């Protein structure tokens with residue numbers, strides 16, 4: 119595959135090893151995401167989607183296997199470099215928005231940029247632009263509790279893209295929304311992803327949404343296979 123942004127090779131992960139509660143979640147999972155590609159990851163509940171996304175996004179480590187981001191083997195990097203990669207090159211969206219309740223929508227998008235060393239003025243301008251693109255610029259000064267579920271999730275998309283990552287990892291990004299809202303919010307996410315040329319790995323139970331992506335992968339029995 120030409121110019122992969124994310125390469126997962128032979129990932130293995132076992133929780134509670136050598137105990138009666140041992141769960142072998144990943145058993146040699148391989149996955150490659152090309153630049154600009156949007157891939158659906160479909161899997162039964164409990165099969166390890168979140169585990170795989172956490173490892174891909176450097177939030178958790180694998181027992182074996184390799185994670186390469188933009189061609190760099192993450193296992194060979196220092197902790198500091200891995201933290202910077204997670205902050206600057208990977209965006210996350212979860213089923214629940216995880217916005218900071220005491221900050222406004224705009225501030226929630228500004229904060230990760232300040233943490234990355236962007237000036238306040240630039241961070242605000244970028245945040246306003248992102249919120250405009252997902253159609254909620256008029257909600258910029260609202261706190262999360264004053265936003266609908268769909269609006270909260272749109273803010274979470276903007277936050278994930280705030281630092282201009284190369285890769286978006288999304289774990290059931292519209293799984294918490296009613297079907298109609300899920301549809302429009304998902305369309306907003308896809309537009310944002312396509313406009314920015316992002317590569318995205320999006321876990322979903324929703325086969326209709328999965329069918330709108332470039333490729334569908336399945337996670338079953340700890341390995342990745344093609345198709346539904």
Ligand SMILES: Nc1ncnc2c1ncn2[C@@H]1O[C@H](COP(=O)(O)OP(=O)(O)OP(=O)(O)O)[C@@H](O)[C@H]1O
Pocket residue numbers: 133134141143161162163164165166167168169170
């Ligand atoms: N930290 C942990 N300690 C022990 N077991 C865990 C841990 N995290 C996940 N598991 C177990 O590993 C398996 C895979 O979990 P994971 O959350 O990755 O699944 P999932 O496919 O994302 O599920 P869902 O679609 O229901 O969110 C589950 O059986 C889960 O209980």
